Amino acid sequence: MHALEVKNLSKRFGDVQAVDDASFVVPEGSIFGLIGRNGAGKTTTIRMMMNIYLPDSGEVILRGAKVGQDFRSSVGYLPEERGLYKKMKIIDLLMFFAEIKGKKGDNVKKRALDFLEKFSLTDRQNSKLEDLSKGNQQKVQFIATILHDPEFLVLDEPFTGLDPINIDILKDIILQLKKAGKVIIFSTHLMDFAEKMCDHIAMIDNGKIILSGSLKELKGQHARRNISIKYEGDISFLNDLPMVEKVTDFGNATGVRVKEPGQSQELLKLLVGKGVIVKSFNANEISLQEIFIEHAGSEEKEEKKSEVQYV
Amino acid sequence: MFNFRVSAVLKRELRERIMTKSFIISTLALPLIMVLIFGFQYLMLSMEGDAGTKIFIASEIDGVTEGLREEFAQRSWVKNGDYTITYQTMSGVDFEKYLEQHKSDVLSGKVTGIMFVPAAVLQDKKISYYSKSTRNLNLEEKISRVINRVFIDNYFKDKNISSQDIRYARINVNFNTFKITKDEGIKKESGGNLALAYIFSFLLYISLLMMGGMVMNSVIEEKTNRVCEVILSSVSARELMTGKILGSALTGLLQMVVWLTPILVVIGFKLPVLPVGLVIQISTWQVLYFLLNFFIGLLTFVGLYATVGAIFNTPQEAQGAVAPLMMLIVIPFLITISLIKNPTNTLAEVASMIPFASIIVMPARMTLIDVPLWQFLLSFAINVGTILALFPFAGKIYRIGILRTGKKPQLKEVVKWLKMTH
Known part of the structure; x- marks a missing residue:
């Protein structure tokens, strides 16, 4: 059974279809990434979850039953x-x-004090939030999110506004929580983070889920058609080959996309046959960024798309 | 409806409101300010500032001169030296000359005023008074009563009328007012309840405005802090709103109890701090009704203010929408003031049974007259009905509003929100 299942969610704000028939599943014990550009519909989807x-249509299923207050109580958001x-004191705030x-x-209080110690905020427990630095306020917010020991963690763009040190702290905690068997769902527009941390992803663009599944499988599927090569010699003949769909120069490596999975060996044969010195031939490597661009098109095209007013 | 989440929000609200300096100060300061205002008014009225008044009275009739001398000599304000009055009998012609010579004394302030009583006074009671300022009501009131007495005595002196008859003619009509109530029969009325009705209405008015404004700002703050989204991930908008409104209403109630306690102690134990003769009649039942009605009023108005707060992003933006809301409190308050002149006026009677106004007008009416039971029940039903009718809409606007940021919404958009599902 899936931990969480999103089924055909739709939400419209006036003229803007913020989320359009979105479906995906979040497996147990995984880190799940909801990936998309700003304004793609991530926050609206998460708010419906x-x-x-309230969604216009569709539903969210938690371990077989429709989400309700149970989910809210067992989630950290x-x-x-x-x-x-x-204006509240840190400790009062966390307890609230x-x-x-x-x-x-007392148990919760002890847990709160433990967390404050972990984030070296013990001496600030009786300070008002407004007296803390921005970074420390973020830490307090994160403690407030996980203090009640949630089974699910929903983090909307958790890394924005954090400095590199805090990003590392946050990453460590997320990985720890994963080890403890929690389900972690986060949204991000930063493909690097998603690629490093997620087991499963869903890509959203213009309110539609354009791709979802296990990151490994997705990469495998895409990699079969995408080959990254390093070479010496002339490969311009590739452009005229019917089996090659696209050649992209990445600088120190060149990406070649073939039309059919399984044509990679043929490509290697051809390259060797034409006397090109192949230094590296990687048919199993594709970045999430590349997959995303392949499915959603490049960034500039969408640049002028307006933000959803209600987000 | 009421669960641990509502109770957590409510507790936080209470702590946030009651444990603040501003709450403690405003709770203690308001009665103090009221006492100061009333005390100051009393002081201003009793400070007549007429000590050192010097009056010269010239009279054409010897008997009148003597009579005035005797009568004035008995007044406390002459005895204690506040007023110095000198008398002289002289003819009209002599007075003209005297006046001519002593004009400068009036101007320099050596003499406050010069009075001339002509012989014709025993026909028409017309006298002349010369001074720098002729609008001194205080002086006129004090002096004319004494002078009138002397004139009357002089007028009837030769007419063979007994002093008893004269005394009767002199007395003014005196209204002794009684209030007829259903259960307690006839009671002497002393204006005490009028004061009480005024105090009740004033406290109600101040408190509704204060708590309303407070809640509105706190909702706006939650919006601008963006804290409401985190809270909404645990607590539904309805629970959040319920907790907030209940918390603020209880705070207001607590404040009102603090304000009323000294008044009720004074009335209940008949402490001798009230002016003599001022009787206040109020039953425990009435006090409880007042508090219950106040609580309902708080729920209504705090709910409305919270809704307005949810629509806007800053208190400045909200000002325009708050004005009509304030009118719902201010106009009924002005109507209660009209009760002071006539507690049975129709405007107040009607106002005490229409939504919103009822909350403020009815308690004042009840303090002053016996309101028919049906009117009382109707008003109560209307107030509760108003809450029930209002809150589904208020809740919806609140739910949508608190997550909405960006430009100031127009009324048209807010109406649209009511049709939305989220």
């Missing part, structure tokens, strides 16, 4: 727009956010 927006009560998830008492 969190029951903050870090929205893209961070925000906490500025645990309490609305149904967790309170």
Whole structure:
């Protein structure tokens, strides 16, 4: 059974179809990435998963049942727009956010103090949030997200606005939580992070899911047609070959896309036959960025697309 | 509806509101300010500032001169030296000359005023008074009563009328007012309840405006802080709104209890701090009704203010929408003031049974007169009905509004929100 299943979600704001019939599954124990450009519909999808927006149609299934308050109580949510009560003391703030998830008492307080120690904020527990630096406020927000020991973690663009050190801290914690068996869902427009961390992904563009599944399999599927080569010699004849769809110069390597999976060996034979010195031939390497561009087109085309007003 | 999430939000609201300096200060300061205002008014009225008044009275009739001398000598304000009055009998012609000579004394302030009582006064009671300022009501009121007395005595002196008859003619009509109530029969009325009705309405008015504004700002703050999205991932918009409104309403109620306690202690134990003769009649039942009605009022208005807060991004943006909301509080308050002149006026009677106004007008009416039971029940039903009718809409606007940022929405858009599903 899937941990979470998103079925045919749609949401329209006025003239903008923010999410259009989106479906994907999040397997148990995985880190799941929802990937797309700004304004693609990531936040709206996540808000519908969190029951903050009601979908126009479609549903979200949690371990076989429709999501309700159970899901809310067992999820830790870090929205893209961070925000906490500025005038509250850190410790009171953390206790409040645990309490609305149904967790309170000395154990929670102890957990909160442990986390504050981990983030070296122990001496600030009685400070008001507004007296903390931006980075420290982010840490407090993250503690508030995980303090109630959620089974699910939903992080909307978790890495934006963090400095490299905090990004590393956050990555470590996410990986730890994964080891502890939690399901982690995050959205990002940063393909690098998604590629390094995710087991499964869904790509969203213009409100539509254009690709989803296990990252390994997706890469495998795409890699079979994409070959990265390093060579010495003349390969211009490739452009005239019927089996070659596209040749892209990446600088220190060249990408060649063939029409059919399985034509890579034929390509290697041809290259060797034409006297090209092949230094490296990698038929199993493709970046998520490349996959994304292949499916969603290049960035410039969409540049002028306006942000959804309600996001 | 009420669960641990609502209770967590409510507790946070209470802590946030009550444990602040501004709440403690405003709770303690308001009664103090009221006492100061009333005290200051009292002081201003009692400060007549007429000490050192010097008046010269010339009279053509010897008897009148003597009579005035005797009567004035008995007044406390002459005895204590506030007023110095000198008398002289002289003819009209002599007075003309005297006036000519002493004009400068009036101008320099040596003499406050010069009065001339002609012989004809025993026919028409017309006297002349010369001074720098002729609009001194205080002086006129004090002096004319004494003078009138002397004139009357002089007028009837030779007419063979008993002093008893004269005394009768002199008394003014005196209204003793009684209030007829259903259960307690006839009671002497002293204006105490009028003061109480005024205080009740004033506190109600101040508190509704204050708590309303407070909640609105707190909703706007949550919006600008972007904290509401995190909260909404655990708590539904309805739970958040319920917790916030209940929390603020309880805060307001607590504040009102603090304000009313000294008043009720004074009334209940008949403490001798009230002016003599001022009787206030109020039953425990009425106080409880007042508090319950106030709580309903808080829920209504705090709910409305929270909704307005959810629509806008800054308190400045919200100003335009708050104005009509304030009118819903201010106009009924002005109507209650009209009760002071006539507690049975129709405007107030109608206002006490229409939505929103009822909350403010009805308690004041109840303090002053016996409101028919049906009117009271109707008003109560209307107030509760208003809440029930209002909140589905308010909740929807709130739910959509708190997640919406960007440019200031127009009324048209807000109406559109009501049709949306999210």
